[in-house]
Amino acid sequence: MRTALLADIHANREALDAVLDAVAGLRVDRVVVLGDIVGYGPDPDYAVEKVAELVSHGAFCVKGNHDEAVLSGPAGMNDIAREAVAWTRTRLSAHHMEFLGTMPLEWRDGDDLFVHASALSPERWHYVGDAAAAADCLEATDATNVFCGHTHLPAIHYALPGRAPQPFTPRDGVATPLSPFRRHVVVVGSVGQPRDRNPAACLGLVDQEARTMTMLRIPYDHETTARKIDAAGLSPWLGMRLRIGR
Amino acid sequence: MKPHAGMTIDGFELIEQMPSGGMASLWRARHPAHDFPIVLKMPFFDPGAEVSVIISHEMEEMIMRHLSGPHVPRFLGSGDLARTPYVAMEFVEGRHLAALAREAPLAAEEIAGIGIEVGTALNAIHRQKVVHLDLKPENVILAERGAVLLDFGLATHADLPDLLGAETELPIGTPAYIAPEQILGERFDPASDIFALGCILYLLATGKEPFGHPSTVAGMKRRLYQAPAPPRARNATLPQWLDAVIMRCLELDRSKRYADAAQVAFDLRNPDQVALPRQQEAVSPGLLQGLAGLFRKTDERALVGSSSVPRREAGPSMVLVAVDLSSGPDPLAQEVLAETARVLACRPDSKLVCLTVLKTEIVSETPLADESGRSIYLKRLVALKDWARPLHLPDERISFHVLEGVSPADAILAFAARNDAGHIVIGARASSALRRHLGSVSAKVVAEARCSVSVVRLKAVEERAATPLPEPGNP
Numbered sequence: 165m166r167t168a169l170l171a172d173i174h175a176n177r178e179a180l181d182a183v184l185d186a187v188a189g190l191r192v193d194r195v196v197v198l199g200d201i202v203g204y205g206p207d208p209d210y211a212v213e214k215v216a217e218l219v220s221h222g223a224f225c226v227k228g229n230h231d232e233a234v235l236s237g238p239a240g241m242n243d244i245a246r247e248a249v250a251w252t253r254t255r256l257s258a259h260h261m262e263f264l265g266t267m268p269l270e271w272r273d274g275d276d277l278f279v280h281a282s283a284l285s286p287e288r289w290h291y292v293g294d295a296a297a298a299a300d301c302l303e304a305t306d307a308t309n310v311f312c313g314h315t316h317l318p319a320i321h322y323a324l325p326g327r328a329p330q331p332f333t334p335r336d337g338v339a340t341p342l343s344p345f346r347r348h349v350v351v352v353g354s355v356g357q358p359r360d361r362n363p364a365a366c367l368g369l370v371d372q373e374a375r376t377m378t379m380l381r382i383p384y385d386h387e388t389t390a391r392k393i394d395a396a397g398l399s400p401w402l403g404m405r406l407r408i409g410r
Numbered sequence: 411m412k413p414h415a416g417m418t419i420d421g422f423e424l425i426e427q428m429p430s431g432g433m434a435s436l437w438r439a440r441h442p443a444h445d446f447p448i449v450l451k452m453p454f455f456d457p458g459a460e461v462s463v464i465i466s467h468e469m470e471e472m473i474m475r476h477l478s479g480p481h482v483p484r485f486l487g488s489g490d491l492a493r494t495p496y497v498a499m500e501f502v503e504g505r506h507l508a509a510l511a512r513e514a515p516l517a518a519e520e521i522a523g524i525g526i527e528v529g530t531a532l533n534a535i536h537r538q539k540v541v542h543l544d545l546k547p548e549n550v551i552l553a554e555r556g557a558v559l560l561d562f563g564l565a566t567h568a569d570l571p572d573l574l575g576a577e578t579e580l581p582i583g584t585p586a587y588i589a590p591e592q593i594l595g596e597r598f599d600p601a602s603d604i605f606a607l608g609c610i611l612y613l614l615a616t617g618k619e620p621f622g623h624p625s626t627v628a629g630m631k632r633r634l635y636q637a638p639a640p641p642r643a644r645n646a647t648l649p650q651w652l653d654a655v656i657m658r659c660l661e662l663d664r665s666k667r668y669a670d671a672a673q674v675a676f677d678l679r680n681p682d683q684v685a686l687p688r689q690q691e692a693v694s695p696g697l698l699q700g701l702a703g704l705f706r707k708t709d710e711r712a713l714v715g716s717s718s719v720p721r722r723e724a725g726p727s728m729v730l731v732a733v734d735l736s737s738g739p740d741p742l743a744q745e746v747l748a749e750t751a752r753v754l755a756c757r758p759d760s761k762l763v764c765l766t767v768l769k770t771e772i773v774s775e776t777p778l779a780d781e782s783g784r785s786i787y788l789k790r791l792v793a794l795k796d797w798a799r800p801l802h803l804p805d806e807r808i809s810f811h812v813l814e815g816v817s818p819a820d821a822i823l824a825f826a827a828r829n830d831a832g833h834i835v836i837g838a839r840a841s842s843a844l845r846r847h848l849g850s851v852s853a854k855v856v857a858e859a860r861c862s863v864s865v866v867r868l869k870a871v872e873e874r875a876a877t878p879l880p881e882p883g884n885p
Binding site for chain 1: 461464465468472475490491492569570571573576577
């Protein structure tokens with residue numbers, strides 16, 4: 165079983181198209197979208213329609229905090245995110261909103277749990293940014309492996325019972341082993357707004373048989389996305405960060 | 411179930427148990443799909459076993475999957491950790507270095523031969539991004555195909571998580587062979603294996619390990635403050651060049667060790683080219699000074715120098731330049747020199763190997779044995795040294811070789827392959843009818859070399875050759 169993981173698309177049409185092109189060439193058995201389809205980016209309607217199309221073809225999708233903010237208000241967000249949420253709402257139809265409303269907070273498949281932020285109170289959107297947060301995440305579930313996004317920074321946390329998880333930053337494009345007798349929190353990098361100083365879109369690939377996790381990097385035309393962000397009147401920082409991957 | 415002879419696990423039939431250490435049991439085994447002897451390594455996963463046993467097994471499996479080539483046992487598979495954990499690999503026939511070491515001190519030629527084999531094997535795993543971190547005689551088999559390194563339970567891979575190192579603050583390694591920076595917790599520097607190689611050569615040369623067998627961290631750390639006695643102090647018959655090679659492997663500061671294992675093997679292969687250190691008066695600190703040192707706070711990280719990893723990534727460590735001096739100094743030779751300087755500049759610890767080939771007409775055993783032959787050889791060597799002089803490289807960074815051969819390209823290629831060259835610089839003469847007919851040396855080297863090649867051309871000469879002036883009288 166090979167699964168493509170798409171996290172934090174953030175209404176970035178160019179990145180999403182480039183990533184889906186790559187997925188088409190990968191012989192994957194399924195696609196899981198790890199939330200934050202919208203927010204920050206200039207093409208929320210396109211992103212929602214594209215993900216809805218994937219779901220109609222058998223993909224699974226969980227809800228992110230930006231998706232939720234569009235539905236029920238941007239509580240706890242900073243000004244730039246808040247402003248982007250307000251703008252996003254003007255661009256989405258009732259039909260789009262309905263699709264976002266149908267997404268669950270988490271999806272469990274056997275030993276694997278898929279969630280946007282953390283298995284610990286998914287609706288509180290905790291960041292799994294260090295070993296302590298990874299430990300809290302694993303503590304909250306009996307799933308062997310948790311796959312999430314939200315931080316926009318690729319990471320794998322390796323855990324043994326009774327010991328602090330060991331964080332590791334996987335090398336781009338390297339099939340990194342998942343241990344058969346450990347638990348893992350895999351944080352997939354972002355499709356539409358990478359923040360690890362590499363502007364290329366991140367696409368997660370899990371190979372359940374080979375027990376490997378690969379963070380593939382897909383370069384895309386971020387200049388076009390940044391121009392659209394400027395044209396839409398969104399914060400200039402949102403375009404700048406796509407250019408520098410921050 | 412407890413493993414026993416006759417038992418079959420995933421198709422591997424256990425034949426007999428072999429002697430082993432405290433971490434795992436070793437079983438001779440066979441498998442219908444493989445026509446060579448097999449060994450199964452099964453970790454002791456008793457309740458209450460150290461967690462490091464499990465992690466070390468996990469890491470060895472992970473790393474063996476990523477290794478290939480003649481210098482490691484072939485990896486055949488591994489068992490489900492939840493049911494029967496094991497790593498199955500080829501059983502490598504050969505002489506165990508630990509058995510040979512018991513006969514130390516060995517003769518210098520034999521030590522050099524072993525050092526070349528182990529150095530070549532180390533270079534092969536370092537190229538595959540793996541650092542062994544537990545190199546010792548017990549983990550080396552001298553097989554017909556070269557040295558084979560065993561036991562990757564403490565190793566790291568540059569692209570994979572170091573799950574073992576993350577678990578403990580304590581030094582991980584064998585006290586007699588562990589490198590100073592490894593004692594301080596650094597686990598990704600191939601220079602640590604060069605240090606361990608130095609310890610092995612020291613043992614073979616003297617019959618003793620350079621730092622004994624300390625049993626505490628403080629005992630291990632003594633090597634950060636005290637250099638070992640030179641091997642010649644323990645074995646006066648040891649040649650100076652071998653003493654120099656061993657001591658350079660054992661430098662406390664990593665930037666003063668050999669840049670890589672290929673350079674160690676090169677020096678062991680070419681004793682006459684080993685740079686001997688200038689005699690230094692050993693200054694022993696007075697008692698008062700020694701006491702003061704005890705209370706001075708030392709930054710131990712500064713003592714071991716900077717990691718060799720960025721230097722390794724900056725460029726080739728062994729640069730081989732082939733220069734044609736048969737018609738004396740010429741503009742092409744000057745251009746080859748300039749390109750060589752550029753390739754060397756990217757790495758302060760690279761070594762330059764200068765070659766020139768004496769073309770012989772016939773294959774013969776000793777073509778240059780006579781008086782006139784010697785004089786041609788020496789003349790060429792002098793010319794080669796003169797050519798390289800403007801580079802101002804210290805002795806330990808440069809060596810000179812006059813090769814003989816019917817085909818210069820074959821001589822250069824064989825030398826490059828034997829010495830693990832990382833880059834070749836060679837000049838190309840402008841095309842002539844004769845050259846087109848015979849084929850050029852540089853073209854053959856480019857086609858067959860196993861490393862990158864810079865081909866140097868003189869643009870002005872090439873352009874002149876490409877657009878000949880029109881014949882007089884023609885429009």
